Amino acid sequence: MKRKAFVMAALSLALVAANVSTVQADALVGQSAPSFTATDTNGKSHALADFKGKYVVLEWTNYDCPFVVKQYSTQAMQEMQKMAAGKGVVWLSVNSSAAGKQGNYPAEKWNTLAKEKGAAPKAILLDGDGKIGQLYGAKTTPHMYIINPEGKLIYNGAIDDKPTTDAATKPQTNYVAAALTEAMAGKPVTVATTRPYGCSVKY
Amino acid sequence: MIFWLAVGFTVLTAPVAAIPVRSAHTEAELISEVSSVQPGRPFWVALRLKMDPEWHTYWLNPGDSGTATTLQWQQPAGVQASPIRWPYPQRISAPPLASYGYEGTVYLLSEIQAPADLKPGQKLALRAKAEWLECKVECLPGAGTVALELPVQAEAAVPSAHADAIASARGRLPVTVADWKLRAAVQQGQLILRATRPEWFAGEIGPVIFFPEQDLLIEPAAPQVLEARPDGFLLKLKRSAVGAAIPERIAGVLVAPAGWRGAGSEQALSARVALEPAAAVLSAGAPDLAGLLVAVAFAFLGGIILNLMPCVLPVLSIKVLGFVQEARTGHSWRYGLAFTAGVLASFWLLAGGLLLLRAGGEQLGWGFQLQSPPFLVILCAVLFLFGLNLFGIFEVGTALTRLGGAGPTGGLGGSFFSGVLATTVATPCTAPFMGSALGYALTQPTWAALLVFTALGLGMASPYLLLSLSPALLRFVPKPGAWMETFKQAMGFLLMGTVVWLGWVLGLQAGVGALAALLAALVVLGAAAWALGKWGHMAAPAPTRLTARVLAALGIVGALGMALVGVEQQSAASSGPTQATATPSEGIRWEAFSPQRLAALRAAGTPVFIDFTAAWCLSCQVNERVAFSSPQVREAFARGGFVMIKADWTKRDATIAQALAQFGRSGVPLYVLYGPTAGAPPRILPEVLTPDIIVKALQELS
Numbered sequence: 001m002k003r004k005a006f007v008m009a010a011l012s013l014a015l016v017a018a019n020v021s022t023v024q025a026d027a028l029v030g031q032s033a034p035s036f037t038a039t040d041t042n043g044k045s046h047a048l049a050d051f052k053g054k055y056v057v058l059e060w061t062n063y064d065c066p067f068v069v070k071q072y073s074t075q076a077m078q079e080m081q082k083m084a085a086g087k088g089v090v091w092l093s094v095n096s097s098a099a100g101k102q103g104n105y106p107a108e109k110w111n112t113l114a115k116e117k118g119a120a121p122k123a124i125l126l127d128g129d130g131k132i133g134q135l136y137g138a139k140t141t142p143h144m145y146i147i148n149p150e151g152k153l154i155y156n157g158a159i160d161d162k163p164t165t166d167a168a169t170k171p172q173t174n175y176v177a178a179a180l181t182e183a184m185a186g187k188p189v190t191v192a193t194t195r196p197y198g199c200s201v202k203y
Numbered sequence: 204m205i206f207w208l209a210v211g212f213t214v215l216t217a218p219v220a221a222i223p224v225r226s227a228h229t230e231a232e233l234i235s236e237v238s239s240v241q242p243g244r245p246f247w248v249a250l251r252l253k254m255d256p257e258w259h260t261y262w263l264n265p266g267d268s269g270t271a272t273t274l275q276w277q278q279p280a281g282v283q284a285s286p287i288r289w290p291y292p293q294r295i296s297a298p299p300l301a302s303y304g305y306e307g308t309v310y311l312l313s314e315i316q317a318p319a320d321l322k323p324g325q326k327l328a329l330r331a332k333a334e335w336l337e338c339k340v341e342c343l344p345g346a347g348t349v350a351l352e353l354p355v356q357a358e359a360a361v362p363s364a365h366a367d368a369i370a371s372a373r374g375r376l377p378v379t380v381a382d383w384k385l386r387a388a389v390q391q392g393q394l395i396l397r398a399t400r401p402e403w404f405a406g407e408i409g410p411v412i413f414f415p416e417q418d419l420l421i422e423p424a425a426p427q428v429l430e431a432r433p434d435g436f437l438l439k440l441k442r443s444a445v446g447a448a449i450p451e452r453i454a455g456v457l458v459a460p461a462g463w464r465g466a467g468s469e470q471a472l473s474a475r476v477a478l479e480p481a482a483a484v485l486s487a488g489a490p491d492l493a494g495l496l497v498a499v500a501f502a503f504l505g506g507i508i509l510n511l512m513p514c515v516l517p518v519l520s521i522k523v524l525g526f527v528q529e530a531r532t533g534h535s536w537r538y539g540l541a542f543t544a545g546v547l548a549s550f551w552l553l554a555g556g557l558l559l560l561r562a563g564g565e566q567l568g569w570g571f572q573l574q575s576p577p578f579l580v581i582l583c584a585v586l587f588l589f590g591l592n593l594f595g596i597f598e599v600g601t602a603l604t605r606l607g608g609a610g611p612t613g614g615l616g617g618s619f620f621s622g623v624l625a626t627t628v629a630t631p632c633t634a635p636f637m638g639s640a641l642g643y644a645l646t647q648p649t650w651a652a653l654l655v656f657t658a659l660g661l662g663m664a665s666p667y668l669l670l671s672l673s674p675a676l677l678r679f680v681p682k683p684g685a686w687m688e689t690f691k692q693a694m695g696f697l698l699m700g701t702v703v704w705l706g707w708v709l710g711l712q713a714g715v716g717a718l719a720a721l722l723a724a725l726v727v728l729g730a731a732a733w734a735l736g737k738w739g740h741m742a743a744p745a746p747t748r749l750t751a752r753v754l755a756a757l758g759i760v761g762a763l764g765m766a767l768v769g770v771e772q773q774s775a776a777s778s779g780p781t782q783a784t785a786t787p788s789e790g791i792r793w794e795a796f797s798p799q800r801l802a803a804l805r806a807a808g809t810p811v812f813i814d815f816t817a818a819w820c821l822s823c824q825v826n827e828r829v830a831f832s833s834p835q836v837r838e839a840f841a842r843g844g845f846v847m848i849k850a851d852w853t854k855r856d857a858t859i860a861q862a863l864a865q866f867g868r869s870g871v872p873l874y875v876l877y878g879p880t881a882g883a884p885p886r887i888l889p890e891v892l893t894p895d896i897i898v899k900a901l902q903e904l905s
Contacts, residue, residue, distance in 0.1 A: 028445060066336070066344045067270075102341045137444055139300055140268045156445050163270040165344035166334060193445050195418035199342040200268035200300045 027136040029156050029192045033147040034135045038094070040123035041107040041114075046092070053149045055089040055183070057176065059121065060133065062095060062103030062141040063113055065199035066165040071142060072117050074167050077159075080177060081120040087184065093121040096133030101202035103141070104128055130203040140198035144176045148183060155179040157194030224347030228255040229337045233329060233349035234310075236369040237360035240327050240353045243319035246360055247369050249310035250274055250287075250333055250349060259304045260335045260345075262292035264416050266302035266423035269342070272311060272335040277348075281318035282327070288312040290375035291458050291471035292414055293799075294423070297340070301424035303414050310372035323357045377456045377473035383435075383463060385474050387453050389442065390481035394421055394453070396438040396474065397484050407884040409461040410798060410865050411438055413474065416454040419443040426857045429865050431642075433494060437485075452477045460802050466883060494643070495651055499658040502640040506662020509629050538618040539671025543664035545622020550660040551653065553630065557869075558649055570630045570870050573819040574855045576713045576770045580721055582627065583705045584763055586698050587725050588732060589624075593695035595688075596729075597736030622664065628701065629663065630870075642868040708819040712854050713773045720769030724762040731758030791831060791840070796850035796859060808879055810845045810904070815863060815873035818853040823872040826892040833894035839901045843879070878904040 027034055033056075037047040048056065059077075061068055071077040084091045095110070097103035105113070110124050127133055136145060136156075146155035160171035179189045223232040229252050236247040252260055252272070261269040276284040290310065292303040317327060330350040337345050382401035387394065396413060411429055415421055425441035438457075442449075454475050462468035557571065572578045591597060644655035661668075670676050702725070710718035731754070738751035794800065796813065804811050816823040830836060840847065850859045852871050866873060866887065874888035888900060 064341065066342055134299065164273075164334065165270075165336065166346070193419065196268075197265070197270055198268060199338065200297055200302070202340065203299060 027145060027153050027156055029153050029189075031153060032151050033145070033153045036132045036135060038125040038127055038132055040125050041110040042123075043107065044123065046123055046125065048147070048151075051090045051147075052151060055084075055087075055149060055180065056147040057084055057089055057091045057180070058136070058145040058147070059091065059093045060096065060138045060141050060143040060201060061093045061124075062097055062199060062202065063117075064102050065141045067163075067198035068141050070165050070167050071159060072119065075118075076171075076174070077142075078118050078120060080174070083177070084180065085120060085122070087180075089180065091121045093119070093124045094127050094132060094138070095124065096127040096130045096138060097202040098130060099128055103202055130201070133201050133203065138196075138201050140196040141201060142198055143196040143201070146176065146179055146183070146189075154183055154189050155192055156196075157191075158196045158198075161194075163197035222350075224333070224349055226335075226337060226345030226347065227343050228258040228339070229253065229260065229335065229345050231333050231335070231345070231347055231349055233331065233351040234365040234369070235329075235351055235353055235363055236366050237353065238363040239356045239358075239361045240317045240321065241358065241360050242317060242321035242323075242355060244360060245314050245316045247312055247373065248284075248315055248329065248351065249312045249365070249369050249372060250331070251308065251310050251365075251368075252305070252335060253308045254306060254337060257306070258337050258339045259295050259302070259306045260309065260337055261302065261304040262414065263287070263289050264303055264414070264418065265336075266294075266304070267300040269302050269304065269338060270336045272333065274311070274313065275332040275334075276313075277330045277332065281320070282329075283316035284329075284331075285314040288314070288376055290372050291377060291456050294412060294414075296424065299424055302338075303423065310369060312369065312372055312376065317355075321355045323355050325355045327353045327355055329353070374469065375471060377471040378463070378469045379473045380463060383472060385457075385472075385476045386479055386484045387474075387476045388479050388481040388484035389449055390485070392442045394440040394442055395481065395484060396440070396457070396476075397432075397435070398438070398457070399435040404465070406465055407461060408436060408459050408463075409884075410802075410862070411436065411457055411459045413438055413440055414456045414458065416456070417450055419445060420450070420453060420455070426861050428861065431865075449478065460805065461884075466880075495647070495654070498640045498643045498655050502644070502655045502658040503662035503665075505640055506659045507665060509659075509663050510666060535671045537615060537671075539664075539668045541615045541618035542622040542667050542671075543661070545619035546626050546664040547622075547657060547660040548619075549623045549626035550656045553626070554644075554653060554656040558652060570817065570819065570852075571855070572627075573630065573708065573817075574712070574853070576709055576717060576773075577767050579705050579709045579712070579819075580724070580766050580770055581763070583702050583709070583721055584724065584728055584759075584766070585624070586628075586705070587702050587728060588759075590695040590698035590702065591729060591732045593691050593698065595692065595736075597732045598740065625663070626660070641870060642864075642866070644869075704821070705819070708853065709770070711818045713770055717770040717773035720766050720773065723769075724766030727758055727762035727765075731755040731762070734758070791837060791847050793847050793849040796848050796862065798858060798862065801848065804846055805877060810843050810879045811848060811875075811877040812840060812845050813848045813850055813873075813875040813877075815850045815852060815859065815868075815871045815875070817851065817871050820852075820871045822890065826872060826874075826890075830892040830894055830897055833898075836894045836897050839898050843901055843904070876900055876904065 033048065035048045037045060039045050063069070063072070068077075081091050093114075095103055107126065110126075114121070114124060125132070132138075138145075140158075142159045144155065144157065144159050145153060148154045155176065157175060159176055160174045162169050162171040173191075175191055175194055179192065182189050223230050225231070231253075232251045234249055234251050236249075240246060250272070254260060261271050263271045265271055272287070274284075274287055276282075278284060288311075290305075290312070292305060295302045295304050295306070315329065321327065328350065329352075330348060332346070332348050334344070334346040337343050382404075384399040386397045386399075388397075389395070398408075398411075400408070412427055413421070420443055421440040422443055428439040430437040430439065452475060457472040457474050458470055459472070460470055462470055463472050553572070560571075640655055640659070644652040647655070706718055706721055709721055734751050735755040738747050739755060740748070743751070793814075801811065801813070814823075814827070816827065818824070850862060852859045852863075863869060863871070863873060866875065872890050872892075874890075874892060876886040876888060877883075878886070886900060886904070888896060
């Protein structure tokens, strides 16, 4: 009987502990970037661990979101992607739109659209169940993250300082370009966390 | 761009009609509070955005996504336009994200200073480029140039047709009042706002929500936990998860639909406060001693009454049986103490768990463990085995000898366990006196909360403790005999009844598949107990006994494991509301609880009755059957035009937990009655309902 009492007590404690562990994690600047594995639009699997030793940029995207449209119609995004590729930076576009929601396409359509836009990411990762998005706390499209060669997150936030869909408004600072430039020159990143702006990620 | 138009002929008093601009889902128009302008005088204009249903635009801080509406004035020198003055927003939820913005129609205000050198007969032309983002699920940018011309005249300005709309929009601007004292601190991932009410303020402040003006200050989608304090309230907000630097001062808007200066007064309060050390802000209100004493007394009384609640009754019978057995052995006080220890230990465990989770920002309340399907499975299994034991299908250890009166070895542990069991099954019945005491306890410092819980446990255990300490009273306890075996077996059925009830709760929470998994597990458990009883007893040969015990142990562990896995899968599959929600019952059409719906009903002055209930709350079930079965009650509600809302808390639900907290409660039942007067504080009905109580309360309201 005594044992039963202890078992009950232990079970209650275990339940309490199980509840505590459901706290959602977000990617924090200065900490290790959460690891993930995802399949790209060509059916190829990529793990974050594969890119150890390189800078990695994660770009949450949804080609139908007007903020993303602006970044691509002004060629700003493509130029950044090309510049990054030239410096050996791994650029991954991630789409976390749930099935049936805006921005969720079949893989082939992604490839066609990316080609039309002249987009140049290393891969477009399909995250339809929103796992990677929630792991990183991705809130908007675009929402940008930079991971350094040691696997630490060094930037989390907006793409630039102009939260608008108006193509005529030119940003003063592109946070991602600035952070990459600083980090690659061995300097600390001045602006490492900003509020991402844009459309909500369609989880 | 045309700024000034000198018009030579007769001045019309009506403004030149402004032409609205339309985007896909929003109509934008510049409107003015006045239809004529007096030189040198300020006046208000507004960008009116009319959104299609379900579409929204954004506040100055858009929250998790979106972008604020902007206005770029195109005025010549001399005409000053203030930046947008933002009416307070609403929280637009799209889990796991949330935005701050507006639905329906919003008036983004601006104050215009007319130059003193304007000449009567001229026209003042206002022009601005507006840009907004309109979203439903998808987002679309909207933009357009809005313009307005107003005649200038020497006399005082004439109000326009929009004057009322603009005045009421101005009423939504945050006010700065000196008599509400606000303080703020950051502690353990939380931003804590503490508000002290002015002495003259007697009303209820009700639900409060904070809208930060700063980026990355709090998580927009996280629940905001309101804790009532004797002198005001604490609002606990989850800090932004990305952990950006904490500003020295925080800026934002606190919104309370009840009004900060009494019913019908301003609902938005401008909050601009410097951060202080957490200890200073939190300790500023030590629990007042009188309040604590009352809570302790109520908790003790509530604990005693708890013994009479339908939840505790099945276990109570076991306890009575134990007493009959142990009464004759002398030293019965030891069993009373062991029982008390069992009750206290489990109350502390529950309270500790609750306080720990509360500190972590979880939205929980009393009875939270019964919202967990795995916990229900284990409780069912324990009660089922206990019942089989009472039936005599198997005996545990020395139970046989104990019944024979040979000696109470193992009885102390048994008493302790009865205490644990009694407490576990008692939690679904927050008895009268206990609801408010528990609610109070959870808003207090840990030591004060534990004191209240201890009083509660002592109250519950006190009748047994008294009986065991005073041998004279034992004379009234019947003598042991053969009747005890019959009584014991009969008590087994009470426990089986409890298992059936908990099974029903599990079915509501996790679906019929989970219930089937539980029932299958109970069959295996029954077989294991049967094997143990048939071959595992002391009279059986040692190898047989050992085999039977090993098999029984495997059966019990296996059955529980399978049931837990099954229930886990089933409950993952059924995440919708429980069936008890929003279905007509007792001839009443219930609506599901939603704070937005409640606020809308309150604003319209519609009388509302809210039933905070849960399937696992037996007293709620009893109350509802008793109270709402009466035709007079149903008629009275219908006559008063009441909207009936059921807040079903069977499963974990942060919104309902938050609503309970706003009434200073941590558990169900709670019955809230809002009368037809908009802004009037609600009336809380007692935890035990009768048709009379309801009918009387309704009469007093009207």
